Amino acid sequence: MDATQDRSNRLSVTRAGGQLITDYWEDLFTARERGQQIVWYNGGALNPIFQAAGLAWCHGEAFAARLAAQRLEGPAQLAGAEYGYNAELCSYARTHLGCSVLTLGNQGQALQGTEGEHTGVVGINDSQQLAARLPSPDFFVNNYAGCSTGQQWDGISFRVFGKQLPIFGISHPFLWGNKPDAGYLRGEEWESASRYVAGQLRELVSFLEAQTGRPFDYDALSEAMTYIKRAAELRREGLDLCKAKPAPATFWDWIACVAPINFLPGDQGLVDYFAGVRDEIAGRLAAGVSGVRDEKYRLYFDGIMNWNKLGFLSRKFAEHGAAVLCGRYIHNAFWQEPQLIDTADPLLGMAKHYLLCPTNHGAKTLDYLTLRDCREYDVDGIVFHSTRTCRAFTGPQRLLARSAQDKLGIPSIFFEGDVADASFYKEEILESRLAAMLEAIDVRRSRGVPLAAAVS
Amino acid sequence: MPDATAPLARLGQVARDPRGYIERWRSAHPGRPVVGVLPINFPREIAYAAGTLPVVVQDDQQPVTEGRSLLAEFYCGYTRNLADQAATGRLDGYDALFLADHCIQLIGAADVVRAVLPDTPVFFGMLISSMSDTWAPGKITEMMGEFRAEFGSFTGHPVTGEALAASIRAHNRDRQLIRGLFDERSSGNAAFTPGQLQDIVGASMIMDPVEHHALLAEAVSAVRDAPRDDRVRVHLSAHLCHAPRRELLDLIEDSGVIVVDDDLFHGRRYVSTDVDETGDPIEAIARWYAQRNVNIPCPTRVQQDVDWDAYLVGAVRSSGAEAVIHLLPKFCEPHMLYYPELRKGLDAAGIPQLLLETEHEGLPAESFRTRVEALVERVRRKRPVPA
Numbered sequence: 030m031d032a033t034q035d036r037s038n039r040l041s042v043t044r045a046g047g048q049l050i051t052d053y054w055e056d057l058f059t060a061r062e063r064g065q066q067i068v069w070y071n072g073g074a075l076n077p078i079f080q081a082a083g084l085a086w087c088h089g090e091a092f093a094a095r096l097a098a099q100r101l102e103g104p105a106q107l108a109g110a111e112y113g114y115n116a117e118l119c120s121y122a123r124t125h126l127g128c129s130v131l132t133l134g135n136q137g138q139a140l141q142g143t144e145g146e147h148t149g150v151v152g153i154n155d156s157q158q159l160a161a162r163l164p165s166p167d168f169f170v171n172n173y174a175g176c177s178t179g180q181q182w183d184g185i186s187f188r189v190f191g192k193q194l195p196i197f198g199i200s201h202p203f204l205w206g207n208k209p210d211a212g213y214l215r216g217e218e219w220e221s222a223s224r225y226v227a228g229q230l231r232e233l234v235s236f237l238e239a240q241t242g243r244p245f246d247y248d249a250l251s252e253a254m255t256y257i258k259r260a261a262e263l264r265r266e267g268l269d270l271c272k273a274k275p276a277p278a279t280f281w282d283w284i285a286c287v288a289p290i291n292f293l294p295g296d297q298g299l300v301d302y303f304a305g306v307r308d309e310i311a312g313r314l315a316a317g318v319s320g321v322r323d324e325k326y327r328l329y330f331d332g333i334m335n336w337n338k339l340g341f342l343s344r345k346f347a348e349h350g351a352a353v354l355c356g357r358y359i360h361n362a363f364w365q366e367p368q369l370i371d372t373a374d375p376l377l378g379m380a381k382h383y384l385l386c387p388t389n390h391g392a393k394t395l396d397y398l399t400l401r402d403c404r405e406y407d408v409d410g411i412v413f414h415s416t417r418t419c420r421a422f423t424g425p426q427r428l429l430a431r432s433a434q435d436k437l438g439i440p441s442i443f444f445e446g447d448v449a450d451a452s453f454y455k456e457e458i459l460e461s462r463l464a465a466m467l468e469a470i471d472v473r474r475s476r477g478v479p480l481a482a483a484v485s
Numbered sequence: 486m487p488d489a490t491a492p493l494a495r496l497g498q499v500a501r502d503p504r505g506y507i508e509r510w511r512s513a514h515p516g517r518p519v520v521g522v523l524p525i526n527f528p529r530e531i532a533y534a535a536g537t538l539p540v541v542v543q544d545d546q547q548p549v550t551e552g553r554s555l556l557a558e559f560y561c562g563y564t565r566n567l568a569d570q571a572a573t574g575r576l577d578g579y580d581a582l583f584l585a586d587h588c589i590q591l592i593g594a595a596d597v598v599r600a601v602l603p604d605t606p607v608f609f610g611m612l613i614s615s616m617s618d619t620w621a622p623g624k625i626t627e628m629m630g631e632f633r634a635e636f637g638s639f640t641g642h643p644v645t646g647e648a649l650a651a652s653i654r655a656h657n658r659d660r661q662l663i664r665g666l667f668d669e670r671s672s673g674n675a676a677f678t679p680g681q682l683q684d685i686v687g688a689s690m691i692m693d694p695v696e697h698h699a700l701l702a703e704a705v706s707a708v709r710d711a712p713r714d715d716r717v718r719v720h721l722s723a724h725l726c727h728a729p730r731r732e733l734l735d736l737i738e739d740s741g742v743i744v745v746d747d748d749l750f751h752g753r754r755y756v757s758t759d760v761d762e763t764g765d766p767i768e769a770i771a772r773w774y775a776q777r778n779v780n781i782p783c784p785t786r787v788q789q790d791v792d793w794d795a796y797l798v799g800a801v802r803s804s805g806a807e808a809v810i811h812l813l814p815k816f817c818e819p820h821m822l823y824y825p826e827l828r829k830g831l832d833a834a835g836i837p838q839l840l841l842e843t844e845h846e847g848l849p850a851e852s853f854r855t856r857v858e859a860l861v862e863r864v865r866r867k868r869p870v871p872a
Contacts, residue, residue, distance in 0.1 A: 113825030117559065117816055171615075177589045177785070178818045180615060184787035185822045198615040198787060200624070203592060205609040207635075229620070388589070391609075392596040415557055420818070423557045424593030428600050 036322040037347035040278050042305040043285040049302060050288045054095065058162050060085030066241060069166035071125075071183055072173030072199075073383035074364070076292045077257060077375075078230070081249035082237045087163060088292045089182070093124035095288075096160055097336035097449035105131060105160035106450065112189075120418045120449040122182040124160075129189045131161040168194050168240055170233065174201035175388030176421035197236045199229045201384055205391045213394050214366070219384075226380035253295030254375040261364035263303035264290060270310045271354055272406055275319035276327070277310045280353040281343035282320065284334050290363045325350030326467055329403050329439075331357050331429065332414025333422050335446040338454060345459070349467055354406045357422075361387045361398050388421035392428045399429050403439055409470045411441035412463070417453040442466045492704035493681060496697070500687035503543055507578045510538050510693070518640065521579035523567075523595065524726035525750060525785070526586050526612060526777065528629060528770045530760060533694065534652035535636035535644045540579070541690035544727040545570060548846055555597045561816040562845020563727040564594035571598040581606040581639060585628070587614050588785060590816070591726075608635055616778055616788035626771040633767060649766035652694075659694040660756040662701055667753045671746040671804035676711040679721065679734040679744045683751045687728060690755070716743040717864045720806040722797060722827075723820055724749050724843070725783060729812050732848055733841075737810065740857040746804035748781050748797070749812070757781045784823035793823060794830025801836055807864045808837040810857070815844050837863050 060067055065085040079086040096102040102124050109127030110116065116123075169187055173179025180198065187196045202222040210216040234245045264286065271278050286306060293299050313319070328346070330353045335342065346353050364370075366385065370378035387395070403411070411433055413426045426443070433439040444459035488494060499506045507519050520532055521542040532539035544563045552569025560568075570576045576598065582605060584595055592609070599607040610631050613624045637643045663685060666677060677685075685704075689697050719742045721729075728751035738744060748754050757780040761769040778786045782793040797809060809831055813820050824840065831838045839860045841853055 113828050115813075115821040115824070118818060118821040122822065171787075175589065177587045177614070178822070180587075180787050181784065181819050181822050184789075185826070187789060188826050192789065196789060198618060200613050200615050200618065203587065203609065203611050205592075205611070207608055207610075225624075229618075232620075391592075392600060417559055420557070420560060420593065420816075421589045423559075424589060425596055426557070427555050428596065 037343045040282045042309045046289045066167040070170040077253040080253050081246045089125040090121045093121040093449050094336045101159045128163050169196040171198045174386040223381045227377045230376045255372040256295040258367045258370045260299045260303040261367035263307045267307040267310045275324035276352045277313035279320040283359045321347045321352040324352045327408045328353045329408045329411045332416045333448045337451040355402045357387045392425040396432050413443045415443045415445045417447040492700045496688040497684040500684040503691045518580040521582045523584035530652045531632045534648040535640050564590040567594040568597040571601050583608050585612045629767045629771045653760045655694040657759045659698040663756045675713045676708045680731045686751045717861045718745045718807045720809045721747040722811050724812040741861040754781045784819035798834045811840045813842045
């Protein structure tokens with residue numbers, strides 16, 4: 030087999046998702062002209078609440094990821110660097126904060142201003158790019174679970190904008206598991222944390238009523254969550270279909286589906302999109318079409334996406350015949366437990382999903398989830414994306430690698446990259462380590478040693 | 486040669502060898518547990534009231550070896566050091582570990598402890614860090630109550646109100662004595678070096694507060710006032726959860742600087758706030774936690790109506806400092822996020838400043854010396870020229 034041949038076979042339906050995303054952002058960029066208020070938020074998917082409140086919303090991580098995926102993150106990151114943000118800081122945060130700097134500059138508040146006046150790098154020519162098109166917020170809402178930086182990030186955005194704009198924060202207890210009954214979706218810790226966050230969502234509704242001057246439309250929220258729940262169910266059905274051998278679609282297809290499930294409006298269009306994803310996968314399964322031509326290895330991917338490298342990585346793994354099938358960022362995030370949502374009274378189910386952020390669990394629970402998915406998808410190895418500026422995702426990775434080796438006999442590799450800063454990606458390290466792990470899997474197969482036997 | 490039995494030297498020994506103190510304490514208090522508590526806000530008062538010796542686990546400044554395979558190299562030095570301590574048996578002296586702060590790197594290290602020391606209980610009671618929320622006071626009080634209950638379960642004895650009140654009094658008395666030294670320093674008394682003050686605070690994180698107070702009182706009684714000399718007066722800022730290396734403090738003062746104030750964790754920040762000795766002790770400890778962030782703002786908390794930058798400008802004006810040196814431990818995200826606000830605030834106030842990024846291993850001494858000397862030159866040029 031020619032190692033340079035592209036063996037990836039991505040779903041065609043995700044192109045439609047790409048258009049939905051483009052339309053969403055264009056809509057946001059012109060929201061103020063249509064008289065809409067704009068909220069900037071981070072963390073869990075509050076968009077159904079904003080939708081019901083009649084707001085336009087911007088998810089900070091999502092915008093940073095979009096910039097990185099389009100390789101347009103440079104001006105924002107340079108603006109952030111000039112403002113004083115260290116390159117080791119979460120690249121989502123410093124990209125988004127750089128957007129704040131550019132946005133304020135465009136408003137004439139001259140944090141950066143015109144070329145050469147305050148800065149030698151980012152001037153008006155750069156700031157006219159996408160990063161600077163983000164409309165400034167009317168207020169902030171923070172909904173970050175797990176990562177402590179997330180909450181601090183919005184606290185700093187509030188300061189960058191001169192401490193003039195309202196801000197609302199939702200606090201999420203970390204699901205550490207102090208008590209003997211603690212576990213995934215169970216135990217008093219889980220139940221009490223869920224009630225606590227749901228109570229804060231009710232406070233958020235009051236805050237939004239004060240900001241908009243309108244009573245909150247709970248019926249609209251139920252309607253939006255009905256669509257989102259259905260979309261999430263279709264997404265799970267599609268994910269389950271990918272357990273087949275060979276897999277009809279891969280992790281990279283699901284990465285392309287993150288934006289729709291994470292922040293698009295809850296409406297029929299969203300349901301139609303995920304029905305299309307599920308149907309294309311089912312069609313491939315029926316026709317015997319795989320996501321990687323001549324699938325030879327099945328891998329798990331742990332880490333946030335390296336958004337600069339989505340297409341590149343999908344081709345790279347496929348070149349080796351490696352189908353990356355599942356991962357924490359896909360299977361354990363984004364409305365992943367739709368059965369928890371009561372569409373008639375959705376706040377509690379929404380609160381539970383915010384708590385289920387994949388960085389909000391202690392390593393014990395992550396161990397359970399990772400090994401469960403490795404078994405269900407019958408993977409041969411794990412690839413850990415050691416995400417340079419995301420300490421939240423990388424924290425438990427070494428422990429997970431040990432556990433997978435000890436309990437399932439599954440080998441793993443680490444490679445260094447980042448969510449939105451391409452400078453941290455190390456191509457040669459990934460290539461050499463991936464080749465070595467796949468070779469080790471070959472050797473084990475040649476000896477006829479199945480995974481379970483490798484452990485015993 | 487300094488007298489090793491002198492009170493100040495003994496405090497320094499404890500600060501530099503916590504395990505030695507723990508062993509001695511265990512011998513003197515058989516059957517009583519020693520608990521490790523992690524920075525930065527765990528209420529030591531509750532643990533002490535339960536009859537345990539609560540020890541703030543220090544960065545022991547040993548090179549990270551086994552810990553390298555447990556946490557990523559881009560975690561801060563303190564958390565990698567904690568992982569290393571757990572993996573190499575250097576946390577074996579603790580019967581349990583408690584933490585209260587939502588720092589994702591600290592949580593990562595605690596998870597490592599839990600994994601490699603499965604028989605050591607690791608309790609995480611997360612104190613709310615969004616301080617402006619209307620429900621924050623109630624949630625903080627609730628969590629302090631959970632700590633009390635947990636220590637009751639851990640020791641097998643309920644933590645009584647009387648024991649809490651006594652613990653609060655003991656800690657307040659010790660804090661007040663230490664804080665007095667910082668107040669004297671910022672008022673012009675240069676009797677203690679930054680390294681000595683760091684040892685005093687560090688020892689207070691380890692020792693029984695009654696014992697620490699007695700030893701410190703003895704040490705203080707032997708020290709005379711010493712006026713500041715003509716070196717450039719500097720405020721040291723941050724290093725929010727562990728101590729900077731003593732060599733760095735020495736280097737800074739050897740470079741033409743005299744430290745006149747700080748907001749270091751192993752400094753004024755740790756002793757900034759007393760617990761109200763009246764009323765319900767758990768509610769008082771909850772108020773103490775909230776008030777700490779008002780007295781000296783911390784970037785790990787989110788509170789819209791307090792400003793670390795404004796605090797720094799005020800502290801500089803109060804102590805007569807001529808410049809600020811920011812000590813940023815590499816990979817400390819809250820500090821990295823807040824630093825531009827500090828820079829803006831100090832620039833607007835016309836206060837010279839220098840950022841030094843510290844690492845767990847290695848101290849680029851000559852590079853730091855050059856930069857501190859440049860700051861010194863810059864400040865000296867600003868000084869009024871005598872007629």
